[in-house]
Amino acid sequence: IDPKKMRVLIVDDEEVAAEHARIVLDEAGIKADICLDGRSALKMLEVQYTKHEPYNLVLLDWKMPEMDGIECAEEIRKLFRKETTIIILTSFNWDEIMDKAMHIGVDSFLAKPLFASDVISEFERIARKNNMLMLRERKRADLNGKHILLAEDVFINAEIMKELLKIKGMITDHAENGKIAVEMFSESQIGYYDAVLMDVRMPEMDGLEATAEIRSLGRPDAEKVPIIAMTANAFDEDVQLSLQVGMNAHLSKPVEAERLYHTLEELIWDAEQTNLHLRGYNNAEK
Template sequence: MSLAQNYIARIVARETDPINQARILMLFYLIIAYTFFSLCLIFAYAYNHQNLQLTRASIIFCSAILLLVAIYFANIWKPVTHTILILLTILGVWGNLMIFVHGVNVATLQYIWLASALGFYMLGSRWGWFYAIVNIIPVLIDGAFTNKSYFFLSSMPQAVTRPVHIFVITFDFFLIIFLHYFFFKSFKRNFVKLNDTKNELNAANKKLNRTLTEVEQLANARMNFLSTMSHELRTPLNGVIGLTNALLSQDPRKDQEETLSILKFSAENLLTLVNDILDFNKLDSEKVELENTPFNLAWLVENIYASIKIKALEKQLDFKLEIAEDLKNKRLYGDPTRLTQVLLNLLNNAIKFTEKGFVKLSCVNLEQSNNQVKVGFIIEDTGIGIEESRQKSVFEAFAQASASINRNYGGTGLGLSIVKKVLDLYDTSIQLKSNLGKGTTFSFNITFPFETMALDDNNNGLQQGLSKNDLSALKILVVEDNAINILVMRKTLNKHGIEPDVAENGKIALDMLGRNHYDVILMDLHMPEMGGYEATQLIRALTDPIKANVPIIALTATVSNQVIEEVLSVGMNGYLSKPFHPQDLFTALQKFIQE
């Protein structure tokens, strides 16, 4: 029994389609049945000396043996099926009509039924129709003509004994029933299996969706946690950095200045760490989109250069800046904030890892069309360099060029990862060339839409505002509940001769605005009784158009895309993240002077 099962399994295993496997198995059982059936008929016809029937039974027996061999060794089940159908048509239907019966009997009808079912089940609809028609046509002709000599050969109808006739009819009925039963059973089994697979797939999809929801919730919880921690860290850092800046501006003694500089340096390094982690997570969440705002590249780069030049001078480095002349009169459209982030990360790294020599930033016009310009950015240094085996990994999160880098220079290893993610948003990449001990060059290209500015545009806008240092006439309301932050704001604004009014929450701010006129309101977002969002909405709803349209700048230690969108959606004019550099505050105030 196991030998037969192995024999059958080897035949079926050659097909991967479960329907074809069922067809092969059905065909195999059919041939086996016909082998024994024809063998029984051979003995019966030989015993009754019915030579013509004996010849037909012998042909069927020999064909069955050959077809079994063909299936097993050649795996040609479709040609075998055609062979069976041809034999069934010729020896069964046409043979009965012309030789054995000279008409249509029950066995003839069984053969037609068997051929039609076998053709459809084994070979599909096209061949099924073909064999059905080929077997039905002679019966229709036989019924249409009374003169049947068209079908007769020289022999007379052949007599068959009753037991043999009953055996043949019973066997044919059995085969017809078997074909329907077997194919339906296989079809049902595969349908049930398919339905089970579908149910399993649906269950897996539901489980996957639950997992994705949990992962998304975890990611949101992580972002919320980081935003909360960022707010809690930024608030005291705002006090430390703000008061340090205020003390440094009051002509301290040399020893005090050194202490304050170290304090400021440490606090700013901590702030950089917080910013890097928050930025990395925002970029990693793939929810960041680039802005498309106009900016002047030369002005942007010159301000970046000015903001970090002092770091290069402290290390006695030659800090060089080159900007192509044909870029200076162009107004580009892009995300200046993200571009600034990329350049600051690369330049700060270059200065940090260079002990002597130079650091250079170059901006070149690589290619220009009617409305687009491809700008090449190159940052070179003569620093410690990066060994070749580590040059790919430095762009990974928390990775640094060597284990000693963190000990000697500090840092999180997130800077270059952030650079790569921002440039991915720009659909560009960064190239790195470095020689250990000789220096490193980073370069990348960004294509910006642009328009040409008038020659005097460069002297207008924010640059013109930067020259206006007299802010003492501004009437400013600071809405803030944290005492340290209030002290920082007072000292920062006092430096420019501004004595601000202070409101501890939004409700008090509304009362004070009702009694006084203010040029600008610096609004904290989270305060007791009434926060900055609600206060802003109520201010914008005032009937007095001047007071309703007073410029409001959000001051927040929570920095995220959602917060920025909410700030702008309630009617605020802009925002500053705590802690902020005093110059950033004055630049924003100068902007409103011009307006």
């Protein structure tokens, strides 16, 4: 496993211990973020998941106020994919919590203080044991011929996006604001659009409102179509809001071509596996 591909979240209420762990991992080339309590950890996991950059590994301190490591691990397992590895950190004897921790889905335990070599070897052991998908590439759709609805009010931005989409053979319909995007989606055949790229800040109706409108249309494709937020304001609150209205991912402007393609390929693949074969449904309607 390449340490540079690992994304780690360290959760410890003792700031000095958390910072020490981050430095130790950083020296080994592992990118790590820190937070000081379980609730913040869940928010950070949600944000990264929405940005399509999920944490591969969460290192959780056992003894924390309000929400301890075991309770936090239980919430993580309820909310996020099995691919996120959870390791409990403790300077105590973990025998008393081992059974409960394993039952709720904790993968392993490590003693404090932390050593990068221990983290890497334990992570590799768990990955082998679980035959993990975590660092394998997710399956992706072929973008050629896919229909994309692009909601973007700035003309030059829309032209750039259309060119980027055209490179991969995608067919783009452009809506100048959220209101027009909702109308275009409503008037399209069921299953016509493979994904929606939605600028967040637009006149008439912003991207958040437009997404909520599309999701509430009552059509089977309106529930399943991937909707991707695009905004120059990539603050965590924006990501949280986009998630709440039913967006699937979040891209920061200016949009990087490879990240755009990667996100579309993964989300369209996922949608194709879970949808109702909508084009067939549409033909049956005729």
